[in-house]
Amino acid sequence: MEQITILEGREKHVFEKKTGAEQLDISCDTSSLSGSVSQRACVFCGSRVVLYPVADAIHLVHGPIGCAAYTWDIRGAVSSGPELHRLSFSTDLQEMDVIYGGEKKLYHSLIELIEQYKPKAAFIYSTCIVGLIGDDIEAVCRKVANETGIPVLPVHSEGFKGTKKDGYKAACHALMKLIGTGSTEDISKYSINILGEFNLAGEAWIIRKYYEKMGIEVVSTLTGDGRIDAVKRAHGASLNVVQCSGSMTWLAKEMEEKYGIPYIRVSYFGIEDMSKSLYDVAKHFPERPDIMEAAKQVVSEEVKELYPSLQKFKKALTGKKAAIYVGGAFKTFSLIKALRSIGMSVVLAGSQTGNKDDYARLKEMCDEGTVIVDDSNPVELSKFILEKEADLLIGGVKERPIAFKLGIGFCDHNHERKIPLAGFVGMYNFALEVYQSVMSPVWQFAPRKGVKV
Amino acid sequence: MKHAKTATQNACKLCNPLGACLAFRGIENCVPFLHGSQGCATYIRRYLISHYKEPIDIASSNFHEETAVFGGSHNLKIGLKNVSKQYQPEVIGIATTCLSETIGDDVPMIIREYKQEFKNGSPMPIMIHASTPSYMGSHIDGFHAAVRATVKTLAEQGTRENLINIFPNMVSPADIRYLKEILEDFKVPYMLLPDYSQTMDGGPWGEYHRIPPGGTPASAIAMAGSARASIEFGSTLEASKSAAGYLEEAFDVPRYHMALPIGIKESDNFFTLLESLTQKERPEKYNDERRRLVDAYADGHKYVFEQKVIIYGEEDLVVGMTAFLSEIGITPVLCASGGKSGFLKTSIQELIPDMEELGIKVREGVDFVDIEDEAKILKPDFLIGNSKGYTMSRKNNIPLLRLGFPIHDRFGGQRMHHLGYRGTQELFDRIVNTVIEQRQNASSIGYTYM
Numbered sequence: 001m002e003q004i005t006i007l008e009g010r011e012k013h014v015f016e017k018k019t020g021a022e023q024l025d026i027s028c029d030t031s032s033l034s035g036s037v038s039q040r041a042c043v044f045c046g047s048r049v050v051l052y053p054v055a056d057a058i059h060l061v062h063g064p065i066g067c068a069a070y071t072w073d074i075r076g077a078v079s080s081g082p083e084l085h086r087l088s089f090s091t092d093l094q095e096m097d098v099i100y101g102g103e104k105k106l107y108h109s110l111i112e113l114i115e116q117y118k119p120k121a122a123f124i125y126s127t128c129i130v131g132l133i134g135d136d137i138e139a140v141c142r143k144v145a146n147e148t149g150i151p152v153l154p155v156h157s158e159g160f161k162g163t164k165k166d167g168y169k170a171a172c173h174a175l176m177k178l179i180g181t182g183s184t185e186d187i188s189k190y191s192i193n194i195l196g197e198f199n200l201a202g203e204a205w206i207i208r209k210y211y212e213k214m215g216i217e218v219v220s221t222l223t224g225d226g227r228i229d230a231v232k233r234a235h236g237a238s239l240n241v242v243q244c245s246g247s248m249t250w251l252a253k254e255m256e257e258k259y260g261i262p263y264i265r266v267s268y269f270g271i272e273d274m275s276k277s278l279y280d281v282a283k284h285f286p287e288r289p290d291i292m293e294a295a296k297q298v299v300s301e302e303v304k305e306l307y308p309s310l311q312k313f314k315k316a317l318t319g320k321k322a323a324i325y326v327g328g329a330f331k332t333f334s335l336i337k338a339l340r341s342i343g344m345s346v347v348l349a350g351s352q353t354g355n356k357d358d359y360a361r362l363k364e365m366c367d368e369g370t371v372i373v374d375d376s377n378p379v380e381l382s383k384f385i386l387e388k389e390a391d392l393l394i395g396g397v398k399e400r401p402i403a404f405k406l407g408i409g410f411c412d413h414n415h416e417r418k419i420p421l422a423g424f425v426g427m428y429n430f431a432l433e434v435y436q437s438v439m440s441p442v443w444q445f446a447p448r449k450g451v452k453v
Numbered sequence: 454m455k456h457a458k459t460a461t462q463n464a465c466k467l468c469n470p471l472g473a474c475l476a477f478r479g480i481e482n483c484v485p486f487l488h489g490s491q492g493c494a495t496y497i498r499r500y501l502i503s504h505y506k507e508p509i510d511i512a513s514s515n516f517h518e519e520t521a522v523f524g525g526s527h528n529l530k531i532g533l534k535n536v537s538k539q540y541q542p543e544v545i546g547i548a549t550t551c552l553s554e555t556i557g558d559d560v561p562m563i564i565r566e567y568k569q570e571f572k573n574g575s576p577m578p579i580m581i582h583a584s585t586p587s588y589m590g591s592h593i594d595g596f597h598a599a600v601r602a603t604v605k606t607l608a609e610q611g612t613r614e615n616l617i618n619i620f621p622n623m624v625s626p627a628d629i630r631y632l633k634e635i636l637e638d639f640k641v642p643y644m645l646l647p648d649y650s651q652t653m654d655g656g657p658w659g660e661y662h663r664i665p666p667g668g669t670p671a672s673a674i675a676m677a678g679s680a681r682a683s684i685e686f687g688s689t690l691e692a693s694k695s696a697a698g699y700l701e702e703a704f705d706v707p708r709y710h711m712a713l714p715i716g717i718k719e720s721d722n723f724f725t726l727l728e729s730l731t732q733k734e735r736p737e738k739y740n741d742e743r744r745r746l747v748d749a750y751a752d753g754h755k756y757v758f759e760q761k762v763i764i765y766g767e768e769d770l771v772v773g774m775t776a777f778l779s780e781i782g783i784t785p786v787l788c789a790s791g792g793k794s795g796f797l798k799t800s801i802q803e804l805i806p807d808m809e810e811l812g813i814k815v816r817e818g819v820d821f822v823d824i825e826d827e828a829k830i831l832k833p834d835f836l837i838g839n840s841k842g843y844t845m846s847r848k849n850n851i852p853l854l855r856l857g858f859p860i861h862d863r864f865g866g867q868r869m870h871h872l873g874y875r876g877t878q879e880l881f882d883r884i885v886n887t888v889i890e891q892r893q894n895a896s897s898i899g900y901t902y903m
Binding site: 007008009031032033034035036037038039040041042043044045060063064065066067068069070071072073086087088089090091092093094095097098105108109112113127128129131132133159160161162377378379382383386397398400401402404405406407445446447448 | 458459460461462463464466467468469470471486489490491492493494495496497498499500502503506507508509510511512513514515516517518520521528529531532533534535536538539540550551552555556586587588589591657658659660661663841844
């Protein structure tokens, strides 16, 4: 097989754990190398994924058609009511707009769309070109807000102005403008906001039910099954529970500073982390031991049902090897644990946007020989999948064909999944999906097994 | 309800650079490269992958704030160097985006500088540049711009060869394989561009390929200037924007320009043209295909007669489909496209002079909300087009027959045929079955023979 070398400027983003004592030296938190086919997207993408699930707002992309077209109905984020988020709106800027400015078109688009759809708010996303032609989006938004009486929020998500993480921040910034504008009357002292849970395949509903069983009020979910009115009163909660730390920690910190709401970081993937996320919330209310009791009750009931059902998968999957490449590093921690609980080891772990602390923790968790990568690309991923003889790749749509071409299983752990993987039931679904993909008889025909094709 | 018209809602088009990336994917050993933000490359990869189910690496020059202020030259050069090193391509297909176009990067000049600065004796990849600003046209314009730029960069003057160029337009990998089979059966040397029949629909890999095998070799494209003729599909495609147009202009290679050969009449035209260019009769196999198709038309005609459909998609696909539908007695009550060449109506009229009397309405530059508004009035029996019509199909309870690109919610879009007798046969079978299924489902009796 041909030798694949790592690009100059990329070597420092790759680390192989050899001995426990070795110093972790990994470069991350930088912008992608030109020409390296990063799996990352852009600032706009970061904002779009965070705000996307807000279902009673219109999301207008101010720019040429591509940015809106490629994000139309892109996520599996479901709503229990309105579904405005599943429509795609674009100012569809043309050459003349680029020359003479797009403010008028933006204004008319907004007025017409608000009249047609009667949304509770509007988010206006700036794209690359808007950052260049200098449209005063803030002014247009103010004007439209005045005329229509709904919040019209600019999201400064020009694609080239940073990385996906900056897009998360721009989205959080828009949310911060809404938070604090609603009434907090009648909110229980024993209440939380669920942050960074996007209700893919109804996951937020699963999580919410657990907390409600514990006697906790969920004030708002940011942004899964999101509603503008719920976002507006989020400052009334006693605690912020943050998943997908990459996207929402900034918002939690802002809310802590402005409203004195503390936050904890959790993950809902795998038995261990799911249970911990319930216990950690209960611990926050020590004066109510019944909450902890209820949490234990939830965990015990769920695990009692789940554990035996996992054994079939564990038996089949023990000894199999997985590669993980996902957006945020926090998810990899949970996935490593979840995979271990079904007998699998991890030979490659990486993320698009992890930071130094994340990678240090990842190194702690990983077995010897595991490769850790930051902001990787298809060539590198393939190299390590083959070298480490992985049986499974966990990633998103862009990683899927790499797995299938190389003849190994794949589990979609990204925005487009249609099956809930969070919560205890999610752990079952995860194990089932991994099992169904890794154990499929179709791989007997894959050339990697030495079969001639 | 009053409908907003300024904004585009649920677009029936994609952006210019997507088409260019797909076209560049049809050149052997070529890496598509977008000069712009990282997001463009990633979104387009994701969009293409969801249809083709193949890895598709698109490099990006990954603009930052400084890049936008001081120009993209530095980033483009580093990007080209890195792609050359990591992929060892023979060709790099560079397409611009709204960002690099708006700041006014002179890409050809940057490429010239790059060649000077980085020459080290070893051969450098061939660099093709297509200008594809996202704020002009749609994905199909980017597709043609890339094909034209490729020919412009590579084609050379030479003594007239017994060679036929064929530019099939944005068709499926299965369509491309079928066209190649036809040309091989005619035993005529040909240069088909772009050929992504293998790169976008290939086999499994025992080892990692930086660039998947397949595609039209640069050396073959070089011969295009000495071909005897070019056949170019796409009624709305102007010579000034097309590859065959360029070859005619620069090398006097005659351009035979026709609609996408869908349906018997247009397929006949295509085979007749091949016969006249090659001075050979079509192989009997194709007469067999045609006979089976005529027979199928007879067997199925009652199911489809006077059915009303809305057809949407790229303009040339719409024209080809409209010709086919009208020859089987289906009325395309609306022929719609998000594209806006200005030639959609005249192209349809050319093939179906009595279109107005038949009740065929044509609209270009529309989005899915416009199409939905029309559907409420026109009440079609079903819709024909890509997956993106599903939202309105579901909402209005109108069946959708999927074809073209993208097919994101069904399996096998890349293996779907549309062209020639074979493609028409496949489409006809699917259309008849759509009608039968609809009737069967609506029946209170549940006949097992239909």
